[in-house]
Amino acid sequence: MSDEGQSIFSNRFLFLREWITNVKQSRRHLADFLFKAALTAIVVIIIAPFFLIVFQVASIGFWQVFGTGRGQGIEFFLTFPGVGLEGGIRNAIVGTVELVVLASAVGIPLSVLGAVYINEYARSGLVRNIVEFTSDVLAGIPSIVIGAFGFTFLASFLNLGMGVLAGSLTLAFMMIPTVLRTTQEALRAVPMSLREGSLALGATKWSTTWNVTMRAAFPGLVTGVLLAIGRIMGETAPLIFTAGNSLSVPTELVGSGSWVASIPYTIWAYISDPREYLQAKAHGAALGLMLMVLAVTVVANLISRKVTRRLV
């Protein structure tokens, strides 16, 4: 028994000694080791922000979301804030859901059909180049500029006023580049022979595109849509000038009754507020938002994977 222990120990020791001699003997081994160590450090730096963010948000907002006290837990999500903001954030949650649903209803069909047009129908390279270029530039425009544009064009020029419609249309602008480009990539990955197989049966171009090409591209399409939804759920800047804010839920599509709160806007407003008790609510809302984005990701992944297994 002790003999065995001795031998394991000496074996380990042997390896260690061999390793040290190697390092000593060879500068190449040392360089190799340093490079490995540097990469490890980089990986730690890369993953640290995620954990730090989760830690920061959870350390202040955890009990707001998972606590069982008054105004905590599920109650936090289901009650309206009231005049002194002492209640929950139901207004923001309903608002974000409404904004995202409306934005998706406008943005997803537009960008998917746009991608279908430039990938399947457009013959000239010019149209394709223009659409690709503009959507790439649009993706790079800072969100606050998009917000300013939404205010000037939608709220002011088109006279929609601030509210749920102007806000969601502004978010729809933000969705277009992501969904368009990912849909395009997905369509491009569908082999030509699949389209030909359908056309050779006497199918029209439209039937081929809708029933075969889009179906084959569906998993990629879902990924793009989910990325875009996850992104706009957390956007604050485009909503500052376009959605307004509200302690309740919108009752109209345009006009003063259409003002709507959103989770990111609420987080921003609460953190900027000097009242101490709003800090926990802000971080609780942040935690809630992160969980919502996570849920969207998981659900969309499940759908995508299920469809992939069933179809491809």
Add this chain to the structure above:
Amino acid sequence: MVEISHNIEIHNLSTWFGSKKILRDITCYFRDNSVTAIMGPSGCGKSTLLRTLNRLNDLVPSFRREGVVLFRGQDIYKPGSSVYELRKRIGMVFQKPNPFPMSVRDNIMYGPKLHGVKDDNELDKIVEDSLKRAALWDEVKDELDQPAPNLSGGQQQRLCIARALSVDPPVLLMDEPVSSLDPLSAGKIEELIVELKKDYTIILVTHNVQQAFRVSDEAAFLYLGELVEFNSTKKIAVAPQDERTEAFITGRIG
């Protein structure tokens, strides 16, 4: 008008992609209820010829054509003739199996549904018939609702044949249908081709001479876009008239 005796006839057909001439002045007809093999080395225009017959080349913007292709006496390129109707009558099987991303059943029902078959019983019957004719029914009858891409390569190709048969075309074009398959699956499909010629006019593109000899009744040898020789397979195998044909079947070119 000349009496029409064949499903497909070609008169003085030349084709171009852009400025590149692919086919040079081809005139021939394909005998009904038999297998015609189009042989030739890579790049000689075999596939272009095949795809001209169901107008699949129309997808290529730079494609240009002169000459006439007749399907049952009608010029298929005549303005106003329906390309959808034509492709329904001339089925095609491709080099690589290309099942649609749907179930086996939906793959077969796709064509009939496009052309207006709505009745469920009729569709079920088409599914069974087509799969039986493609010698696949026994293997997949319990998995009709499984995704078609889960089938093996050989099964996928037979599914694609069944899919082509589902709209009951008198003519079947096959573009090297076994070249991506293992020998066993390839053998099955060759048997199937011989079996199918009873009811269909089959035009088979292949660069495999042995395969052409095994399955075809007539053979065409295409070289650099030119129809060098077109004769019964037996004659070509035993006594090729042109020295280029002989060079190809003995493996000296291609």
